[in-house]
Amino acid sequence: MDGDDSLWYIEPYTENLRFEYRVKKVLYQGRTKFQRVDLFDLHAFGKTLFLDGKLQSAQIDEMVYHEALVHPALLSHRSPGRVLIAGGGEGATLREVLRHPTVEKAVMVDIDGELVEVCKEYMPEWSQGAFEDGRSEIIIGDARKYVFDTDEKFDVVISDLTEPVEEGPSISLYTLEFLSRIYEILDEEGLYVAQAGSADPLYNKFVTGLYRTLREVFKHVSVYVTFIFSFQLLWAFVLASKKKSPLSIDLAELGNRMESRGLKELYFLNAEVMKGMFSLPNYLLRDLKRGEIFRDGKPFIWQA
Amino acid sequence: MDGDDSLWYIEPYTENLRFEYRVKKVLYQGRTKFQRVDLFDLHAFGKTLFLDGKLQSAQIDEMVYHEALVHPALLSHRSPGRVLIAGGGEGATLREVLRHPTVEKAVMVDIDGELVEVCKEYMPEWSQGAFEDGRSEIIIGDARKYVFDTDEKFDVVISDLTEPVEEGPSISLYTLEFLSRIYEILDEEGLYVAQAGSADPLYNKFVTGLYRTLREVFKHVSVYVTFIFSFQLLWAFVLASKKKSPLSIDLAELGNRMESRGLKELYFLNAEVMKGMFSLPNYLLRDLKRGEIFRDGKPFIWQA
């Protein structure tokens, strides 16, 4: 480190807690039609993307987030062929999806084309060529509109969206109405997975409500969690399945699927960890019983 | 929150990453013979103890840390009767130990008597009467000396010490020589558990070395991890057993023990979570193979 290097990015996580990151280099700062974009090389985390001032993805451990988001859903499916990603601008979710040799087609719908371009140009470590893969189809547009308009069917739908902040583009992508339509475009063995924000007792209204809402639609719904260092939080995901519970797959079968799909050398995830992520602490089990249903007329809005 | 309340505690986690906590009230600031002690009421975490400027324990989630430290070891023993705690000044480790009705005697040896007094006076929420329990014996003194001098035997030894920082009192409590002596004072079914600091890939030399060192001494050694919100890190523990592997106890038996000892209503821990904590991510499994043995002549010193 350079002793004189006194440029810091200060993230007010709440009004009572701030994170300060020393900045090695400013790589990009701008504003798209949808959000403010800041990309820095941080001493602590390497390349790090902030959207609207909130840390979104850091080079040091984006693998943990993306492996945790993608593989439990795809491994829970015997042979996922068609995958839809809502959001996922950095291209790393797409990258992990394409690791599964069973995948024939991966459609990614992101509303912010300018952000996708920034990611392609400045963060190629995330996509690692995924945008150029012949199986990829990139659509710049509104995921809600796409989902309601499409007549395609998918084996897995992955929701890799920002939290539903006030006036943000993702509010209508977590409601009962939208998730019911997701159910319709899934094959009969289809699964849906979403990143669901913080699992911390103080900030878990998003995950508890999304869990509650999905239970109105799907037969099997599970929450799982993992720690993501650069988020400095326990992070939650929700996995929903139309037919078979993901929890019913035993460790041996899981290991076989990882083996056969060439997923033995992931950065973070292995079969035991995948199983372990579904073991939830008592405080979260308690709060999951209290989630509220998100509806189009009364959506969830995340507040710091 | 009070809009004018602009007193902050700034913790430089590393030279490139700082945490800033808004302070509601300064409860105590002082310096004992061994360390600097700061106790604040923080808006984000409630009462929070800092030792030598590093966050040690926060009211909001000390339960996670202390449940994770104590119960896996005690639940792995069929009937823990005699327990030794090295460190543990706040009294919460003692509190969790005493929850087990099998415990007849709990000896706590902490070198910093002034700190113990501060904790008793200002942080009674941690000990909740444990210091006054008839089964407790509190010894103010050097744990190393105690361990080498004692002719008592224990079922479980718990190491609840600070990281081995330069010139700090805990450097000699993690070496092969000391741990060999621990082995001697354990009963034949005895277990040893230690908090082992960060499990983060960048800062895991403590846990990987402690794991390696213990493997020289004990038959069964396991690392487990959990996320602690106020530490903003994945935290590691090492559990060592003389006779039976803790991992060999199945979920049903674990549930039975929790039931029979009245541990069904913990804040965080349940049988599934306890099992899940032993599933380690690939990056940690990889680094655990590279740990170095800590010796009296060449101890580990933690550096920020």
Place this chain on the structure above:
Amino acid sequence: MDGDDSLWYIEPYTENLRFEYRVKKVLYQGRTKFQRVDLFDLHAFGKTLFLDGKLQSAQIDEMVYHEALVHPALLSHRSPGRVLIAGGGEGATLREVLRHPTVEKAVMVDIDGELVEVCKEYMPEWSQGAFEDGRSEIIIGDARKYVFDTDEKFDVVISDLTEPVEEGPSISLYTLEFLSRIYEILDEEGLYVAQAGSADPLYNKFVTGLYRTLREVFKHVSVYVTFIFSFQLLWAFVLASKKKSPLSIDLAELGNRMESRGLKELYFLNAEVMKGMFSLPNYLLRDLKRGEIFRDGKPFIWQA
């Protein structure tokens, strides 16, 4: 300094500029009926008082502020006998007034009795016995009411009030109506002086307006400035005189008055500096022409 001493008071001067002061000791934190009060021992400035989160007075250089506020007015009067202080809770303005042996009576009217008590107890270095001086009369009450009700006459009136912030107690103490009443309670050779906030080009609406307003009332009005280290700003004062211009007193006469009143050993002020403070930079001269009159119906409200 203590290397582990990481408690800081952060003063957001504006939304784009923050000052961070390392805190040695928290001496007092509370809220009176009128304002929030924070008193710290700062490593950089010694004892320092913050009102509503803004630095008000620091031990390291309160002498500069109080000497600059008091002596130009009192030295401009041949023989000040009766002095009225509006505000001045710390007691240091009173202390400087009482240095003039000509003073027979000094009335201090401060609305915040709780603050005065805090200052007496925790900041005796400011008042240095002034509250107990036989010539002092301390009135806890509204200075506006006092000024309109009194039938006493004064040689000098000193305004040592906080900036006129929204809903603060001093808004009505800077208006044309109030200052006209001040004029009435002054003797025919009387003078009025006020601390008038920042002289910085970006934040000078208070001093320029107060100057403009006083020119409606007094024959002679002058602005003077000095730098106050702990304020980190060039600070403005306005001095108004009924009869003789303060600027007409020559350096020799000023020296004589300081000599005869025993004011040769001040921390900061001497005759040359007092003269020099009235030399204003071009940017301030320019802006003084543009000040707006403050009226009861349209008072000035200071905004960060």
Place this chain on the structure above:
Amino acid sequence: MDGDDSLWYIEPYTENLRFEYRVKKVLYQGRTKFQRVDLFDLHAFGKTLFLDGKLQSAQIDEMVYHEALVHPALLSHRSPGRVLIAGGGEGATLREVLRHPTVEKAVMVDIDGELVEVCKEYMPEWSQGAFEDGRSEIIIGDARKYVFDTDEKFDVVISDLTEPVEEGPSISLYTLEFLSRIYEILDEEGLYVAQAGSADPLYNKFVTGLYRTLREVFKHVSVYVTFIFSFQLLWAFVLASKKKSPLSIDLAELGNRMESRGLKELYFLNAEVMKGMFSLPNYLLRDLKRGEIFRDGKPFIWQA
């Protein structure tokens, strides 16, 4: 301001006092052979240059610094024709020198050619064409070597150098030996002026020592001070004259010189302010008596 704009430059003024500036845009960051260079557009101050992490010059008030540095010396000379500037990389000192129509030649010697290029490209507001003026001669090189080697004579020498920090390039440009050589290259009515750092009681060893050292060499030596907002400090300068005391010029003559040289419309300086700057507070007068002589063998090194 943009609410999400959370990039800050943090300047640790001392270990107990920090300034935080919100950054609008990073304009340049680099390291020359001699120093680290950071140029930002700050919300509070506009374009602002930091050298080795210390604020050097800000668009909002560089005029105050440069007018205060240049004009007292040049106005104290009846007809300054040849001027030497040591340092002055931004080009603003040169700009102010060239305002005097009497100037026929201005030689600027700066050791850091890379910095001069950065200033030309990114900070043209400072030089405003001065580098291209036919009277300017820019020499990239060591000012000490230039001064000892030259056989030219000058009317005014201006020292616009950084503080003499450890291993910095300016340590040998403030010693008795160097200043004696400056005396030799000045015409018989020549003057020397230097920026002399903080005038604050805590940090005035530079100005008091430089004053003391110059008194060994020159007949007349005066210190003057002004407040510079972006430095957040009272700033000191030392002016030395071979023949006539600058203080002996009366206000009328000063006004005439400003008039005849077209200097009536400066941002900050006027004749009264120039006179007023030489009135020093008691605490500085007291400390000026205690300055130590800087010598080649025992130079002054500035420490935070």
